[in-house]
Amino acid sequence: ACVQAPSAEGGCSPGCRDVSYDAWCGVAHGCTRKLGMKICGFLQKNNNLEEKISSFKERSSKDLLDNSDRDSRFRRTETDFSNLFARDLLPAKNGEEPTMQFLLEVVDILTNYVRKTFDRSTKVLDFHHPHQLLEGMEGFNLELSDQPESLEQILVDCRDTLKYGVRTGHPRFFNQLSTGLDIIGLAGEWLTSTANTNMFTYEIAPVFVLMEQLTLKKMREIIGWPDGEGDGIFSPGGAISNMYSVMTARYKFFPDVKTKGMTAAHRLVLFTSEHVSLIHHYSIKKASAALGFGTENLILLSTDERGRVIPADLEAKVIDAKARGCVPMFVNATAGSTVYGAFDPIHEIADIWLICDTFSWRAKGAWGGGLLMSRKHRHKLSGVERANSVTWNPHKMMGVPLQCSAILVRERGVLSGCNSMCAGYLFQPDKQYDVSYDTGDKAIQCGRHVDIFKFWLMWKAKGTIGFEHHIDKCLDLSHYLYTKIRDREGYQMVFEGEPQHTNVCFWYLPPGIRDMPDGQERRDRLHKVAPKIKALMMESGTTMVGYQPQGDKVNFFRMVISNPAATRSDIDFLTDEIERLGHDL
Amino acid sequence: ACVQAPSAEGGCSPGCRDVSYDAWCGVAHGCTRKLGMKICGFLQKNNNLEEKISSFKERSSKDLLDNSDRDSRFRRTETDFSNLFARDLLPAKNGEEPTMQFLLEVVDILTNYVRKTFDRSTKVLDFHHPHQLLEGMEGFNLELSDQPESLEQILVDCRDTLKYGVRTGHPRFFNQLSTGLDIIGLAGEWLTSTANTNMFTYEIAPVFVLMEQLTLKKMREIIGWPDGEGDGIFSPGGAISNMYSVMTARYKFFPDVKTKGMTAAHRLVLFTSEHVSLIHHYSIKKASAALGFGTENLILLSTDERGRVIPADLEAKVIDAKARGCVPMFVNATAGSTVYGAFDPIHEIADIWLICDTFSWRAKGAWGGGLLMSRKHRHKLSGVERANSVTWNPHKMMGVPLQCSAILVRERGVLSGCNSMCAGYLFQPDKQYDVSYDTGDKAIQCGRHVDIFKFWLMWKAKGTIGFEHHIDKCLDLSHYLYTKIRDREGYQMVFEGEPQHTNVCFWYLPPGIRDMPDGQERRDRLHKVAPKIKALMMESGTTMVGYQPQGDKVNFFRMVISNPAATRSDIDFLTDEIERLGHDL
DSSP states (O other), X not given: OOOOOOOTTSSSOTTOXXXXXXXXXXXXXXXXXXXXXXXXXXXXXXXXXXXXXXXXXXXXXXXXXXXXXXXXXXXOOOOXXXXXXXXXXXXXXXXXXXXXXXXXXXXXXXHHHHHHHXXXXXXXBOOOOHHHHHHOBTTBOOOOOSSOOOHHHHHHHHHHHXXXXXXXXXXXXXXXXXXXXXHHHXXXXXXXXXXXXXXXXXXXXXXXXXXXXXXXXXXXXXXXXXXXXXXXXXXXXXXXXXXXXXXXXXXXXXXHHHHHOGGGSOSEEEEEEOOTTOHHHHHHHHHHHHTTSOGGGEEEEOBOTTSXXXXXXXXXXXHHHHHXXXXXXXXXXXXXXXXXXXXXXXXXXXXXXXXXXXXXXXXXXXXXXXXXXXXXXXGGGTTGGGOSEEEEOTTSTTOOXXXXXXXXXXXXXXXXXXXXXXXXXXXXXXXXXXXXXXOGGGSSOSSOOOOHHHHHHHHXXXXXXXXXXXXXXXXXXXXXXXXXXXXXXTEEESSSSOOSSSOEEEEEOOXXXXXXXXXXXXXXXXXXXXXXXXXXXXXXXXXXXXXXXXXXXXXXXXXXXXXXXXXXXXXXXXXXXXXXXXXXX | OOOOOOOTTSSSOTTOOOHHHHHHHHHXXXXXXXXXXXXXXXXXXXXXXXXXXXXXXXXXXXXXXXXXXXXXXXXXXXXXGGGOOGGGSTTSTXXXXXXXXXXXXXXXXXXXXXHHHTOTTSOXXXXXXXXXXXXXXXXXXXXXXXXXXXXXXXXXXXXXXHHTSBOTXXXXXXXXXXXXXXXXXXXXXXXXXXXXXXXXXXXXXXXXXXXXXXXXXXXXXXXXXXGGOSEEEEESSHHHHHHHHHHHHHHHHOTHHHHHOGGGSOSEEEEEEOOTTOHHHHHHHHHHHXXXXXXXXXXXXXXXXXXXXXXXXXXXXHHHHHHTTOEEEEEEEEBSOTTTOOBOOHHHXXXXXHHTTOOOOEEEETTTGGGGGOTTTGGGGXXXXXXXEEEEOTTSTTOOOSOOEEEEESSTTHHHHHHOOOOTTTSOTTSSSOGGGOOGGGSSOSSOOXXXXXXXXXXXXXXXXXXXXXXXXXXXXXXXHHHHHHTSTTEEESSSSOOSSSOEEEEEOOHHHHTSOSSHHHHHHHHHHHHHHXXXXXXXXXXXXXXXXXXXXXXXXXXXXXXXXXXHHHXXXXXXXXHHHHTTO
């Protein structure tokens, strides 16, 4: 049997003596060099003979070749990557062929992974503890060395990296706000990596810069700002978008802070919901610390039982802050909180903010922003058009691959005024094109990853109605879960009433707890149930869902649905699994 | 001829009546369903008959089939994507086959692009003005609509996006600090997109979190910190890494700022090089504004003719600042400035900083960090081990695809102390694994893109020596350029002496300027030369190189070499092109 790698000059191994194989290769070469090489590669790498033969027998009776010929044809080892190294790939001389072989081999690994991701018979994850992975799993060694590894080892490493990871696109992965694996988005991200450029000037990213501009305008139109006017930028994530939001508000009302620092503006205070474990607070709190406000100057607002800010509390706290000599500068209204999925009452917050004669305010829709695409659900963000800026993360509810987060600003000029440092070497006014398209000067970053293309491509491929359909479907599914468990034995809802978003928060009570009298002992036991079930889930790898405590509420499950692959059967599977794993706790 | 798409059930088009084709497909199916489908797809989409036949005739004389059979076999149209939409792809029922077909079609587009990227006979770019692209190019319409587009259109959009973009990996693209297209890095990024997860917890990114930890440790060892101790994190870019650096310094010495804001620490000042157009200044200045110091509290240090900070100037300015009641908190030493490639004298800066009894300081190697991998060149960063933190961007000199930037911190605990907000819902202490591996609480971000894998994979594939070789080669090439043009007629160097990094800064003087007396008129004319040549370069698409003014120096070219594909012939091409385009200016 022929075991040599294809020669670098092109074509199959010169050592091949098998006529049938050569003939096939010849025919393959007839498909143009590129195609032929691909087919050749596929023919060569097949060494899993039995599976092929049985599959062949089932499927085809019109063989061109008799079985023995076919056997020898397929009795090829894989392309021998064990003698190939990174240095043999492009731009190396004669590197084109090994490069194509290598990339196609990687694609084979990736498409297999994609296939398995959507296959409910595969696990969501194959859990190992950190020390296990660090000690090395069956030849998967994470340590880096001075000498290069062969491409064969690199391919093994790719397979192992996926093997020991988590299939975030699996229909039963519900662990995060960002779930699912969108195929168009994936293709878009592959292209983005291949283009490998940077958003800071039109010069080096002409198409992407224009796509960003048009997409941001479209998003502003959907928010409801007249003619989609305003500004915006894609940032590396919701936390950075929120940081932009606070910075633009500060620049708008206290531009001197840019040059003189925070001492130029006395006792500025910010407001956000008290839900201490909510992501919006978390990021606004990080921004308060980073930007020099101080976390003590972030004032927390009381919420109702459903997790929504109480407008009267905002009013009282603004009045109080002013009485103490503080200057209210910013209020964050959350559109879709992380744990409860709560939407703050934007209109009421805006009204109070105006009456109080304070400065800026905003709404944030990192998790809930996607609902703007749904005619059925966008009323939950009613009033969003009154915000000065909006954070909108397409990488959450809209299923765009990570990272994809936008900050949208209603007033033009504030974003660039806030961040512009006039770096001449980047943004030369003597360029031959209209430099107003260069974006670098309005970012806090210099180099900036291309996050727009996958989103633009998904929008093209699905249309606005495609996103709407996805969002409506996710909310329908969460309604299904809610109605299923609301009155089901062993379940207790964390808050009353239909959830506003896809967040369904609940306790599962094992039979042994159900009849216990309310009290500390019951609470203590219940507190341990969700972590235990989660640990068992991860060990068995069947599904994943998040949990957390919230204020005085002990650990509960937070189910969120943003995964386009999820169906009612997966919801049923989740509850069955919780009951199976939790029954004896 | 058969023009139908493969049926969703698998296999080739049921409408195919061509026996040879069917037979081929049958054999292809014999290679297991997956493989067979691929081969089938390739067979089907070939409609470029002439090329195939001639290629076939040249290469193979052992046909299994006679020519007429082969002709009809290859007379297939492409898989018909015009009736397929995003909704037909996974997770749709029967979506596996169209998904694989679509992804392979995308890969075909991408591998073609990769091939052309390294082909010197292709253009670096096909320049169009913004208004041209916005008006729509031959069916390439950037506008988004409510209704979905067919997958055929999506594939056309992918091709067009690449067509009108810039080949940043082309051997003659020298425009940025980040150039080149590393095949291993590309494969790594494709895998990262496919895994589509988030760095914030071990739970959802076990392998990537560990890779980050091990790689950061290795980088700290290379910096020279004992046993690689310390902390660090990958951030979305050098500007954000520098922001982390300033934040950690502030937290270390003025921890109250985190809670009380900048008013808790009076008149903190920062120091950096005066090179106003340098990226390090640009990002440090942006950090000064964003973090609440104010740009006026960033004190600029004088540099020598080569662009290096003058230590005595630092000493004088620190003494002066203290006399004015300011508190020096941070000095930025640049290791590889953006325009000149200058390395500040780290030891001397550190000595002064200690003597002055001030607080924190750092070295930054965003552009020059890669030189630490070279035994020949790492002396240029001598003293870097005395820094409190180091910014190191593998996406620059080391050729890692964008984005990949690390901030490394010498002291453990500062990074997490600075950014921790204890968000319980993310970092539950009752998880079943060692939660010290969760990284989210030390980031200013919450969600964080996986930037580590491509870098880890490249390190595995090349070894430390592979990076060293790349860096030495780039510096050799820049030495070649420098020695070539140093004494060449029509060139003038911007600063004397061998460049420290790969930055070669020079003016090209067209013959009409060479004999002009020094004076304003000559300056004015020379100032316009580089922009004009650059514009002509972009119009002709042959090569790209940056230019900018610097202080009182009129526009000059800044050549940087980080592209692994570049050779001496490309350097020669660049100078020839500059002379060709600039001769008559």
